[in-house]
Every structure is written in C-alpha cells, then in structure tokens.
Amino acid sequence: MFSYCTDPSTLEGLSWLSCYLTTGKHLNLYISVFVVLTLLAITAPVALMFGFGAASAARSKFLPLRWFGKGYTSIVRGVPDIAFFLFFVIALDQAFEWMRHKVKCPDWDQPIRQGIDFVVCDAAKLPLSTSPQWVHETYGFFLAVLTFSIVFGAFAANVLFGAMRAVPRGQIETAEAYGMTSRQAFWRILVPQMWVYALPGLSNLWMVLIKSTPLLFLLGVEDIVYWARELGGTKTARFTDYPHPNWHVWYFAALLVFYLCFTKVSEVVLDRIMTRLTKGQATAAGEAQRKAAA
Amino acid sequence: MSCVETIQAYAFRSLGFGERLLPKGEYTLCEHFTLIGSGMIWNVYFGIVALLTGFFLAVALAVGKSSPNPMWRKPAEWFIFIFRGSPLFIQFFFAYACFLSLKSVSKGIDPSAPLTPGEAMLVQISSFFDPFTSAWLGALIVLFCNTAAYSGEIFYGALLSIPKGDIEAADAYGMTGWTRFRRITFPTMMRLAWPAYTNEAIFLFHATTLVFFSGFPAWRQKGDALYYASYFADKTFNPFVPYPILAFYFILLTLVIISIFGFVNRRLNKHLPQERRSKPKLKLNLIR
Numbered sequence: 001m002f003s004y005c006t007d008p009s010t011l012e013g014l015s016w017l018s019c020y021l022t023t024g025k026h027l028n029l030y031i032s033v034f035v036v037l038t039l040l041a042i043t044a045p046v047a048l049m050f051g052f053g054a055a056s057a058a059r060s061k062f063l064p065l066r067w068f069g070k071g072y073t074s075i076v077r078g079v080p081d082i083a084f085f086l087f088f089v090i091a092l093d094q095a096f097e098w099m100r101h102k103v104k105c106p107d108w109d110q111p112i113r114q115g116i117d118f119v120v121c122d123a124a125k126l127p128l129s130t131s132p133q134w135v136h137e138t139y140g141f142f143l144a145v146l147t148f149s150i151v152f153g154a155f156a157a158n159v160l161f162g163a164m165r166a167v168p169r170g171q172i173e174t175a176e177a178y179g180m181t182s183r184q185a186f187w188r189i190l191v192p193q194m195w196v197y198a199l200p201g202l203s204n205l206w207m208v209l210i211k212s213t214p215l216l217f218l219l220g221v222e223d224i225v226y227w228a229r230e231l232g233g234t235k236t237a238r239f240t241d242y243p244h245p246n247w248h249v250w251y252f253a254a255l256l257v258f259y260l261c262f263t264k265v266s267e268v269v270l271d272r273i274m275t276r277l278t279k280g281q282a283t284a285a286g287e288a289q290r291k292a293a294a
Numbered sequence: 295m296s297c298v299e300t301i302q303a304y305a306f307r308s309l310g311f312g313e314r315l316l317p318k319g320e321y322t323l324c325e326h327f328t329l330i331g332s333g334m335i336w337n338v339y340f341g342i343v344a345l346l347t348g349f350f351l352a353v354a355l356a357v358g359k360s361s362p363n364p365m366w367r368k369p370a371e372w373f374i375f376i377f378r379g380s381p382l383f384i385q386f387f388f389a390y391a392c393f394l395s396l397k398s399v400s401k402g403i404d405p406s407a408p409l410t411p412g413e414a415m416l417v418q419i420s421s422f423f424d425p426f427t428s429a430w431l432g433a434l435i436v437l438f439c440n441t442a443a444y445s446g447e448i449f450y451g452a453l454l455s456i457p458k459g460d461i462e463a464a465d466a467y468g469m470t471g472w473t474r475f476r477r478i479t480f481p482t483m484m485r486l487a488w489p490a491y492t493n494e495a496i497f498l499f500h501a502t503t504l505v506f507f508s509g510f511p512a513w514r515q516k517g518d519a520l521y522y523a524s525y526f527a528d529k530t531f532n533p534f535v536p537y538p539i540l541a542f543y544f545i546l547l548t549l550v551i552i553s554i555f556g557f558v559n560r561r562l563n564k565h566l567p568q569e570r571r572s573k574p575k576l577k578l579n580l581i582r
Contacts, residue, residue: 078548079541080500082507086524087537094533211381218507225387232391246398248391248509256380256388263379 029227033258036213036223039145044209046149048202051156056186058161069157076154082215088147089219097125137222144219152209159201164190166197196277203270210262214255228255297324308332308516316515316525323535326526330539333519334547339430340437340502340518345495348441355446356483357475360453370446377443382436382501383508389436390509393426429510437505441498445491452487453479485562492555496548519543 005019020026058069076084097120105121127135167190175185217225232248278285303313305328317325358370377385400420403413426432456479464478503520506512512521519540526536 075541078545080503080520080544082500082503083520083523083537083540083544086520086527087533090527090531090533094531212383214381214383217383225384229387246391246395249388249395252384252388252391255384256376259380259384260376 025227025231028222029224029231032222032224032227035141035221036216039141039148039213039216039221040209042145043148043152044206046145047152047156047209050149050153051158051160054153054157055160055164058157059164073154073157073161076151077158081151081212082218084151085147085215085219088150089143092143092146140220144216144221147219148209148212152205155205155208156202159198159205160194162201163194163198167193199270199274199277203266203274206266206270207263210266211259224255224258228252297322300324301328304328305332306335308335308518308522310514310516314514321526321530326536326539329522329526330519330536331543333517333522334543336429336505336518337499337502338547340434340505341495341499343434344437344441344502345498348438348445351438351442352445352449353480355442356449356453359446359450373439374443374446374450377440378447382440383504385436385440386433386504386508386510389432390427393423393432394509396420396423397427427510428513429505433505433508433510437498437502440501441494444498445487445494448487448490448494449483451490452483455486456482481562488555488559488562492552492559495551495555499547499551500544 005022054069054072056069057065058073060066060069101120127139171189171193172185175189176182180188213223214225216223228251229248232246232251234246235244274285275289279289300317300322301324304317304325306312307316307329309332316329355370355374358366359374361367361370397420400413400416403409403417409417426435460478460482461474464474469478503518506517506521515525517525523536523540527533530536
C-alpha cells in the first residue's frame with residue numbers, strides 16, 4: 001500500500017502495523033465488512049416483505065392460507081435458526097437445480113436421487129460449472145440473503161401480526177361505517193397505523209439480525225469471521241512477509257468491538273425514530289412526550 | 295444392524311460410549327434418530343447447567359443495575375451491554391481463542407527441565423486453562439455469561455415494574471434490606487419476569503447448537519445434535535431427513551420447557567385471584 005512497505009523486515013512499531021494492516025488480505029477483510037452491510041441492507045426489507053405477506057396470510061379468511069401463515073411463523077420460531085440456515089442453503093440450491101433440470105433436460109431418464117447422490121444434468125447446474133468465480137460467489141450470497149429473509153420473515157410476521165391486532169378495533173369499525181371494503185380498510189387504515197406498534201418488535205428484530213450475521217460464515221460466504229480466522233492463524237515466514245503467532249484473540253476482539261459499536265449506533269438511531277413516530281400518538285409514550293413538553 | 299442394536303451402539307455415542315466408528319454407507323432412519331438424539335444430551339447439558347448457574351448471576355446483575363451506587367451499577371450495565379450487544383457466535387470464537395492462548399503460554403518451556411519461578415507459574419496457568427479449551431467447560435462459561443446477561447436485563451425490567459404499593463406496604467411493616475428483598479421484591483420480580491424468562495430459556499437451548507460450530511472442537515466426533523445432523527446432511531447431500539429430525543427433537547424440548555416453566559408459573563401466581571394470574575400462554579413476541 002505505502003511506498004515504505006516494500007521491505008517489511010526493516011519496519012518497526014507503528015509503521016510496521018500500518019503496512020501489516022494494509023496487505024491485500026486485510027483489504028479483503030475490510031471489503032467483507034461491506035458484504036455484511038449489504039446483506040443487512042438487502043435482507044431487512046425483503047424479510048419485512050415476507051413477514052408482511054405471512055402476517056396478512058395469517059389474518060386471511062381463507063383457511064389454507066391462514067394455516068400456511070401460522071404454520072410458517074410457528075415452525076421457524078420453534079427450531080434453532082442455525083439449523084434453518086444449514087437446511088435452507090442446501091434445500092434451496094437443490095430446489096433450484098431440480099426445477100432447472102425439469103425444464104432444461106426433459107429427456108433425462110436417470111433418477112435425480114441416486115442413493116446418497118443428487119444428480120442433475122450439466123445444463124441444470126447452478127451456477128454453471130463454466131461460469132467465472134464471481135458468479136459462484138454472487139450465487140452463494142444470493143442463497144444466503146434468501147435464507148436470512150425466510151428465517152427473519154417468520155419473526156417479522158409474528159411482530160406485524162401482533163401490531164395489526166394492536167390497532168384499536170374502533171378504527172376498522174369506523175372505516176367500515178364509512179363504507180370502505182375490507183381491502184380498503186386494510187390498506188388505508190390498518191397498515192398506516194400499525195407501524196408505531198410494530199416498531200419496538202422490529203427494532204428488537206434488527207438487533208437480532210445484526211447479531212446473526214456472523215452465521216454467514218456457516219453458509220460459505222467469505223465474511224468477516226472467515227477473514228478473521230484466516231488472518232489470525234499462525235503465519236510462518238515461509239508464506240508471508242509478516243510472520244506472527246496465533247493472533248485469533250486480537251481479530252475476534254476487533255470483531256466484538258465492531259459489533260458492539262454497530263448495535264450501539266443502531267440503538268441510538270432506533271430510539272430517535274421511535275421518539276419521532278410516537279409524537280402525537282394516543283399511546284402512553286405519546287402522552288409522556290406531551291407532558292414533558294408542557 | 296437392527297434398530298435395537300443401533301440404539302445400543304450409538305445411544306451414548308456423543309459421550310464416547312458404545313461403537314467408536316460412526317455408521318457408514320446407506321444411513322437408516324433409525325441411525326439418524328439415535329445419533330441425533332444422542333447429541334441432544336449435550337444440548338440439554340449445556341442448557342440446564344447454564345440456566346441454573348446463570349440464574350444467580352442474573353439476579354445479582356439485575357439488583358446491581360438498579361442500584362443507585364455507580365460502583366455496582368456500572369459493572370452490571372457494562373456486563374449486560376457486552377454480552378447482549380455482541381453476537382454469541384463471536385463470543386464463542388473469542389472465548390476459545392482467549393482460552394487457547396492462555397493455555398499455550400507455556401509453549402516452548404520444557405516441563406522436565408528445571409524451571410525458574412516465572413516459568414513454573416506459566417506452566418501452572420497453562421495446565422489450569424487446559425479444560426477451558428474443551429467445549430464442556432469453555433462453551434459452558436460463555437453460555438453462562440450470555441444467559442446471565444439476557445435474563446439479568448429481563449429481571450431488571452421486572453424489578454422496575456414492581457407495584458409501588460408492594461414496596462410501601464413492606465416499608466409500613468418495618469421490613470428493610472435483606473428481609474424485604476427476600477419476601478417482597480424477589481418473589482414479585484420472579485412473577486413478573488417469568489413469561490419473558492421462559493422465552494429466554496427456550497432461546498438458550500436453541501443457542502446451544504452453536505457450540506460445535508464455533509471454535510470449540512468436537513473431540514473424537516463427540517458432538518451435539520446439530521453436529522450429527524450436519525454430519526448426515528454432508529454425507530448424504532440430503533437435508534430433508536436429518537434437519538427435520540433435529541427440528542422434531544427441538545420442538546419436543548421446547549414443549550418440555552414450556553410445561554416445566556408453566557408449572558413454576560402456576561406456583562408463582564398461586565396467591566393471586568384467578569383472573570389476575572398471567573396465563574401460561576407463550577409470548578414469543580419478545581425475542582433475544
């Protein structure tokens with residue numbers, strides 16, 4: 001990175017550290033921070049969408065749809081999330097390949113599950129074995145995002161379902177009295193009002209989501225945990241210009257501090273949002289704000 | 295092998311008893327159930343021991359956090375913030391790395407040669423931290439701190455919402471200090487916190503599955519339920535059998551926890567009139 005880094009054996013103290021922390025692999029570590037942030041930025045809205053869909057399904061008058069909504073939320077929440085992370089990545093991958101196989105190779109006569117092997121034709125492989133490295137990585141990342149969204153969608157569904165029920169019944173009745181259909185009442189009355197009730201649960205969920213990002217490592221994405229393990233391990237002088245003993249402690253301590261700062265910042269921001277949303281609301285917190293201002 | 299033989303061979307495989315080699319080739323459903331069930335022993339062990347020991351620290355943390363004296367309040371606040379604010383997964387990694395480097399301080403010292411006092415101390419530290427690098431103790435300590443922090447926060451919330459009248463009545467009877475805490479504050483705090491604490495217990499049992507996926511190694515393939523489930527999934531490329539079995543065991547475990555905690559909840563609310571008792575209905579709205 002810097003010009004004085006060309007011969008690491010001459011370096012001392014801080015200048016050594018500045019060179020060490022800007023090696024190519026460390027740059028990968030810094031990039032992987034953005035991978036984690038991207039995952040959060042994509043997963044949060046997608047999971048919210050899934051949750052909204054499932055919560056509406058659970059309120060539906062159509063029985064199978066209601067079963068689906070309730071079943072989805074209670075099964076996902078009753079099982080350790082890590083089991084789902086490990087399960088969905090393989091299951092989704094196989095589901096996609098199976099669908100492509102049915103479409104692309106209709107005249108394939110062998111069974112797909114041969115004993116313990118899962119065999120699809122070459123054209124159905126995802127990603128194709130000829131595609132470049134970045135396609136493989138993006139596909140892995142895409143699977144991770146989908147898995148996270150499915151799991152956190154269930155939690156979000158639970159929060160939103162509670163929030164929809166918390167909106168005072170009188171509001172819906174008034175809407176019906178004005179002659180709105182149940183669809184109109186849902187979109188114009190219920191949905192705009194439910195957010196203030198949903199926010200405490202959703203902010204809790206956001207904290208949980210932040211804290212589950214290290215599990216990306218288990219899904220095969222090269223995230224911060226992967227690079228921290230990689231860089232912290234013992235390095236001998238044969239393979240690197242910066243030999244060092246086992247430094248896992250320092251790298252994981254840095255990750256710990258990173259996550260602590262991240263949750264602290266989110267906490268402050270979410271508190272601000274909550275204060276703004278409760279302003280003028282007919283809730284206990286809104287009442288307290290009015291009293292404090294007066 | 296018949297199913298009975300499989301159970302005999304693998305029921306305690308996770309503790310190191312029975313057949314040494316894991317099953318090979320085509321796996322039967324019985325082998326799946328037996329091995330994953332055998333792994334559940336570890337999950338139950340971690341969950342129960344961490345919950346029982348963490349409870350006491352949690353009460354201490356809640357009382358500490360509500361104390362007006364910053365000497366007690368600050369450490370409790372920081373402890374809760376650190377363990378609630380960071381991912382459990384990273385805590386496992388960090389703790390393992392910590393214990394490992396403490397264990398290897400005596401690396402390069404030949405124990406048979408005569409030692410200087412400093413070296414002797416290093417050897418002692420190293421042998422002291424030796425068990426900490428294995429999961430049964432090291433991971434247990436992390437889970438203990440973690441659950442203490444989460445339940446400490448729950449108890450603290452309950453402590454703040456104790457009805458003012460209860461405390462005033464205790465004052466009127468002349469109760470102070472330890473007596474008031476033991477007879478008024480603590481039982482009320484438990485009663486208010488119990489539904490949320492039930493949740494915490496369920497999530498703690500779920501969190502025990504992370505142990506063997508973080509730094510802690512599974513010696514001689516003695517792992518927990520998820521370890522065996524992912525072993526089967528890796529070997530068969532078929533996630534649709536082992537993970538649902540794991541889910542089945544965990545749903546069973548969750549039901550057991552709910553019924554035990556429900557029993558305690560009924561006892562805690564025994565003195566209240568029927569309609570004021572908090573229902574043992576599961577409130578999963580509050581998550582970790």
